[in-house]
Amino acid sequence: MKKHTSSEAILLLEDGTVFKGKSLGRIGTSGGELCFNTGMTGYQEIFTDPSYYGQMVVTTVSHVGNYGVQHQEVESGKVQISGLVCKEFSHFFSRNTAEGSLQDYFDKAGVVGICEIDTRALVRHIRDKGAMNAIVSSEITDLDELKKLLSQVPDMDGLELSSHVSTTEVYDMKPEEAKYRVAVLDLGVKRNSLNNFNQRGCEVKVFPYNTPFEEMEKWNPDGYFISNGPGDPAATNDAVNSVKQILEVEKPMFGICMGHQILAQANGISTYKMHNGHRGLNHPVKNLVTGKSEITSQNHGFVVDAEQLKNHPDVEITHINLNDNTVEGMRMKNKPAFSVQYHPESSPGPHDSTYLFDEFVALLEKSKNKV
Numbered sequence: 001m002k003k004h005t006s007s008e009a010i011l012l013l014e015d016g017t018v019f020k021g022k023s024l025g026r027i028g029t030s031g032g033e034l035c036f037n038t039g040m041t042g043y044q045e046i047f048t049d050p051s052y053y054g055q056m057v058v059t060t061v062s063h064v065g066n067y068g069v070q071h072q073e074v075e076s077g078k079v080q081i082s083g084l085v086c087k088e089f090s091h092f093f094s095r096n097t098a099e100g101s102l103q104d105y106f107d108k109a110g111v112v113g114i115c116e117i118d119t120r121a122l123v124r125h126i127r128d129k130g131a132m133n134a135i136v137s138s139e140i141t142d143l144d145e146l147k148k149l150l151s152q153v154p155d156m157d158g159l160e161l162s163s164h165v166s167t168t169e170v171y172d173m174k175p176e177e178a179k180y181r182v183a184v185l186d187l188g189v190k191r192n193s194l195n196n197f198n199q200r201g202c203e204v205k206v207f208p209y210n211t212p213f214e215e216m217e218k219w220n221p222d223g224y225f226i227s228n229g230p231g232d233p234a235a236t237n238d239a240v241n242s243v244k245q246i247l248e249v250e251k252p253m254f255g256i257c258m259g260h261q262i263l264a265q266a267n268g269i270s271t272y273k274m275h276n277g278h279r280g281l282n283h284p285v286k287n288l289v290t291g292k293s294e295i296t297s298q299n300h301g302f303v304v305d306a307e308q309l310k311n312h313p314d315v316e317i318t319h320i321n322l323n324d325n326t327v328e329g330m331r332m333k334n335k336p337a338f339s340v341q342y343h344p345e346s347s348p349g350p351h352d353s354t355y356l357f358d359e360f361v362a363l364l365e366k367s368k369n370k371v
């Protein structure tokens, strides 16, 4: 294996804080919103999750890259993060089934990153000060020049990003025996959500983020899935309009993460940006319907307003986060529509919450029998 030689790299935060380290991935410059993920494993799934588009990921696990990469461990067709910030970046990998190194993978994908920095100090800093933009460079050392480039990185608040990651063509994924048809509004869908539907006998047709409701309804689906995705849910107007129309026909609807936030918006409930998002694989959530707790995979920076939800006549809270009591799930009282803020498809993460896919399929079955 050839030895990789890293050059110096700089990470500059919006508040002027500077971290110096070594380069990883492609030599270059890249900016985005800095966010940290506390997961201990599953880096390739995280880096290819479209919800991270426009964000630079700080990993709190200290070693990244040591088990290489594999083509089937992706959540979309490409690497989506705008940069990686970590402590130890391993240029060598040891796993029998690995197909290559993370370094080569990033180099090919054009991902710029920085390693050998004190990620504990960095995470404490953004945990206290809140989410902020940053720029990483392994080619520019002049801080004034970097500051200028950083000021051009857009603010996540108010930013529409689904159009950058959604499919442009409608496509279909069919299990051997398909019993139900699920139309997917792709705001940045993760592959494992689609797999979970296929595993339960659902054929899925995936539509671009701005597909009008009538277009999807022409396929005559049994139900709708509103996917996860990057950016500010308040800036994703087309999806909110489609969801309002889906609610009118009263077909089963399931939303995950961005899809959950869009369902809230469609009911006139607002979302807001959190001081720090939830990103990791061990977030405790309580299901208020069953009283059971589950350990969940999470990745979000926005959240649904709990007070507005509590006072809404048609919607109720079904799940809450046990760390900070934020809303983690809701359902409509008189319509077959529900959603969660976290990731039951996990990948990576624990599988405590896959029962939600079963509950959706039960709704599909019930609504089929009604017709």
Ligand SMILES: NC(=O)CC[C@H](N)C(=O)O
Pocket: 051, 227, 228, 229, 230, 231, 232, 233, 256, 257, 258, 259, 277, 299, 300, 301, 302, 303
């Ligand atoms: N994973 C997601 O769907 C994230 C939703 C939204 N972009 C947020 O950050 O809250």
